Amino acid sequence: MDFQAALALGLPLGIGIAAIGSGIGLGLIGQGAMTAIGRQPEATAKIQLAMIIIAALAEALTIYAFVTMFLLKGGIAG
């Protein structure tokens, strides 16, 4: 397998793996936030703010994979 085929296989796979991790993370964050809001509805605004920040951090990992794909995409064409 030459490096172009390896890239063409690896880049989408990389995004997929990163997306699995982010998805699990986002699910846990959402679960925690929803539980917290259900227990304490008056703190909804604070919890939502923290949830958005942490969700952004978790989501960023997939974005890094995405950016990496676009940086390396030129290598596939050779």
Place this chain on the structure above:
Amino acid sequence: MGLELLARVRRTSLWVGGIAALVTATYAVPLHGLAVALGAAWSLVNLVLLERLIVALTGADRRTFSATGRAIAALGGILALFAAGWLLLLRFPAVPLMAGFAIPYTVMVLKAASLLVLPTQAWQRFTRTPWPAVAVVVVLAAGAWAVNNVWSGARSGGRETRVAATQESGTHGTEAAPTPAAGEGAAAKHGSEAKEVGPEKFANVITVLSRAFPQAPWAHFLHHYEVVIFSLFIALMLCVVAMIATRNPQMIPGPLQNGAEMVVERLYDFIVGILGPRHGPRHVPFLGTLFVYILAMNVFGLIPFMESPTSSLNVTVALALIVFLYSQYIGFRELGVLGWVDHMAGNPRSAIGWGLVPIMLPIHLMGELAKPISLACRLFGNIFGEDMLLVAFASLGITVLAFTHLPIGLPLQLPFLFLALLTSILQALVFTVLSTIYLLLMLPHDEHPHEGEAYAHAH
């Protein structure tokens, strides 16, 4: 008065010298930039020493022993400085060194001239309304643009002839194997062209214009700087809206003033809610502008024939760098240099804390550097990915109806426009919130003593 003017000259020429050195190092030769910086530094030190000498010789206490000592020290410093200047002249190119050397004197002359000009009648008449100054700036910018075009045209022409010359000499040199080399060259050229086009995206006004006029230099200029032009246009638009909304404030506001007030109020509450009432209000203008500007740039790409500048990494890196520099500046100003180092070392107050400093310091420093990178990549990746998604589904819709041979397509991207709207708002919010949090981490932490006490009592 004189000494105060000198201090201002020192500050200004420090900035001007630094900027000139950076510009020279970036756009010309790096060594020349260093030479400019060294020349400016030499000249500044020279000025300081001269000032000390003169103050020591002519001050009120000039007969005393200490003043004589200071004068002798300044003289010795000047002699050492001349030796250093001689070494610099031997080591570095003379012209940029002289240019750097001239910077403080130029600043001094200009400042003195401004002292003469500012109180005159003509200047006061000129600055009564902002429009003459705006006109002058516009004329200057247009002139600079024209000169730059002419100059770059002449230079690129020269470069083409040079390239042709080298190609000629190259073919002469490698006549033994001409065909494969030529084929490779053509392939490489083709590849670089394809890379320059970049990923597929929606046509915007500027790409349409540059395709309509492929030869015109202004169209090329527009195409080359389309991101800058779009972001400047958005900034201008926001400025105009803000000016119109606040030009004639009423007690019972009209719709525009009402909307602007609502936005400002919500942003104020939001940011002060995070940063606290002591530090918050000062940072509302910066962070709120950041939010509004990023939101406008994100949403701008959803307008047909427009492009969101944030789908270019250049813009997001610039925004993240601004946030980085701002938060570091605030950190230095609020904590002081030692306090900043202490903060970076994790505020060691106990034996364990001091023991952990060698680990904490690099971790914190790397974290500080990672913040702007993650900010920029997050914004760019989200907006760019959203645009790519729209393009992919739009081209899918065109492909579906390709058998009709009509210039129509199914609007398959329609549901994703709403997703894009959501992402735009969310990413602007996330960028602002994270910037605020980074700023909060920089500020002194003695914010919530009552909450801390309540927390301690509760447990």
